[in-house]
Amino acid sequence: MVGEIWHTDRRARRRRDPDRPERILAAAARLAAGRGFHTVGMAEIGSEAGIVGSGVYRHFASKEAILIALLDRGMTRLESGAAAALRHASSDQEALFLLVRDYAEVALTHRAELTVYHRESHTLPDEHRRSLRRRQRHYVEEWVHTLAPLRQDLSDAELRLAVHAATGAIQSTLFFRSGLTPELLTERLVGMAHGCLGVVPYSVNPN
Known part of the structure; x- marks a missing residue:
């Protein structure tokens, strides 16, 4: 009976902090954004997250597993x-506006995470790096396909150039x-990105 109570109490303590993995990732992003993940x-990371170092494991x-999870989470956020944006938009112009605004909001709200993404993605193991790049290309294609009907004067290469300029x-x-x-x-940022795309930002009140 005592053993059963002890095990129950131990399980309860483990359930007390379901957000611990998120705290670890956020802590890693904050530290790495400032001086590089390799340092x-x-x-x-555990100390920054308020966790005993061994608890991170x-x-x-x-540490590589943390980086993989961090970059995967960042890409998933952009994909979502x-x-x-594409699901809720009623026109290509609105869809493009929502894509641009979401990217800007991610860049500002998750600044540290996105900074690590851009600085460290090339250091991932080959398999994970290839997978991440495939997802990046698909994400860019969503922008290109949305922009194409709005800029029929541009070639395929020019559309991609405009999208990369906007995200850059x-x-x-x-x-x-x-x-x-x-x-x-x-x-x-939203206005400048639209300038790179050569499209007037969507407005519910165009007049």
Whole structure:
């Protein structure tokens, strides 16, 4: 009976913090964004997350596993945002606007995570790097397919150039602090990205 109570109490303690893996990933992103993932140790990540260093290993077998999970989560977030944009839009122009705005919001809300994504994706093991690049290409294709009907004057290569210019404009904010409020920065990034795409931003009140 005592043993049964002890095991029950132990299971209850483990269930007490279901968000621990998310805290570990967020801590790793904050540390790595500042100085590079290769300089960050597991004990440091645990300390940043408020967890004993050895506790990190209960969720991630290695630092590499943390990086894989972190970049996978970042790509999944972009994919989910793109899917929602395409599902809810009533026109290509609105879909493009939603794609741009979602990317800008991800860049600002998950700045550290996206910074690590751009700096460290090339360090992944081959299998994971290839998988991530396939997903990146598919994500870009969603933008290209949405832009194409709106810019029929552009060749396929020019459409891709415009999309990469637009996403690059948004990504630029990862590497410097503008001093603008998040609201104004989002508005400016969305406008500048549309400038790269050569499309007027969607508005529910065009007049």
